[in-house]
Amino acid sequence: GEALAVSARVAPLGSRLVLLLVEDLTEARRIEAVRRDFVANVSHELKTPVGALSLLSEAVMDASDDPEAVHRFAGRMQIEATRLTNLVQELIDLSRVQNDHPMEDAEPVSVDDLVAEAVDRCRHQANTKQITMATGAAPDLHIFGNRGQLAAALGNLVENAVNYSPARTRVGIAGRRIAAPGGNLIEISVTDQGIGIPERDRERIFERFYRVDPARSRATGGTGLGLSIVKHVAASHGGEVTVWSAEGQGSTFTLRLPEAVVGREGRAHASNDP
Numbered sequence: 398g399e400a401l402a403v404s405a406r407v408a409p410l411g412s413r414l415v416l417l418l419v420e421d422l423t424e425a426r427r428i429e430a431v432r433r434d435f436v437a438n439v440s441h442e443l444k445t446p447v448g449a450l451s452l453l454s455e456a457v458m459d460a461s462d463d464p465e466a467v468h469r470f471a472g473r474m475q476i477e478a479t480r481l482t483n484l485v486q487e488l489i490d491l492s493r494v495q496n497d498h499p500m501e502d503a504e505p506v507s508v509d510d511l512v513a514e515a516v517d518r519c520r521h522q523a524n525t526k527q528i529t530m531a532t533g534a535a536p537d538l539h540i541f542g543n544r545g546q547l548a549a550a551l552g553n554l555v556e557n558a559v560n561y562s563p564a565r566t567r568v569g570i571a572g573r574r575i576a577a578p579g580g581n582l583i584e585i586s587v588t589d590q591g592i593g594i595p596e597r598d599r600e601r602i603f604e605r606f607y608r609v610d611p612a613r614s615r616a617t618g619g620t621g622l623g624l625s626i627v628k629h630v631a632a633s634h635g636g637e638v639t640v641w642s643a644e645g646q647g648s649t650f651t652l653r654l655p656e657a658v659v660g661r662e663g664r665a666h667a668s669n670d671p
């Protein structure tokens with residue numbers, strides 16, 4: 398009688414354990430698949446510009462008595478080299494944000510500083526396209542986080558806004574404080590009047606290497622890694638990134654991150670971490 402009672406008590410526990418194990422295996426398999434895809438994608442993205450460079454250098458050799466053609470091919474080689482450089486830089490950024498513990502050297506980071514840095518990063522391209530960058534000062538807003546990672550996140554959003562907008566449009570960057578039950582959040586939104594994002598793609602744009610229009614993205618030097626970096630930084634800071642968009646009208650990306658507050662003892666910390 399005793400043994401039976403015990404096994405009856407153990408049985409439901411056991412089946413739950415088996416279920417957990419199965420879930421674990423499925424999760425492990427999913428992660429493994431993501432990793433395999435990632436390596437395949439990186440290899441493909443590296444192969445494309447390397448292949449083009451190799452063909453172009455052959456073309457240059459064949460055209461050595463035609464200076465105009467040499468010039469044209471060299472120009473295209475430069476574009477491919479830039480693409481390679483961007484890709485390698487974003488891979489470095491991605492591995493950095495994945496491996497670093499951002500909150501280990503978290504500090505109050507001024508929103509005005511982040512915005513100024515992001516605008517600087519795109520100034521050249523914005524000028525070329527005559528895009529107006531509209532920013533408002535928010536001197537009292539501070540996020541608690543890793544300065545480099547936050548700069549990379551906002552920089553990517555502003556870069557995309559400029560990249561995916563036609564000439565003579567406006568990109569707006571605004572910061573504000575919003576009260577939330579767990580502590581104040583700082584919200585930074587980046588609004589463009591660009592091509593917008595079709596509804597069916599809106600979830601997936603945050604995946605690594607996902608691009609709505611690979612040809613267009615590639616032409617602007619895009620790698621498809623930017624938004625996955627933004628998402629990773631937001632999540633590791635206990636925040637989030639969301640998107641609103643209307644096709645043909647524009648998009649707004651919004652980062653929500655914990656506000657930095659200075660405690661009574663003079664030490665800064667996140668508003669949601671007393």
Ligand code: ADP
Pocket residue numbers: 553557558561589591592593594602603606607608609610614615618619620621622623624625648
């Ligand atoms: P990419 O290097 O291609 O810009 P991202 O990860 O930054 O990669 O973005 C993924 C895709 O999301 C882009 O290829 C583009 O199709 C779309 N996208 C991102 N930002 C915008 C935007 N502001 N307006 C329109 N499309 C955008």
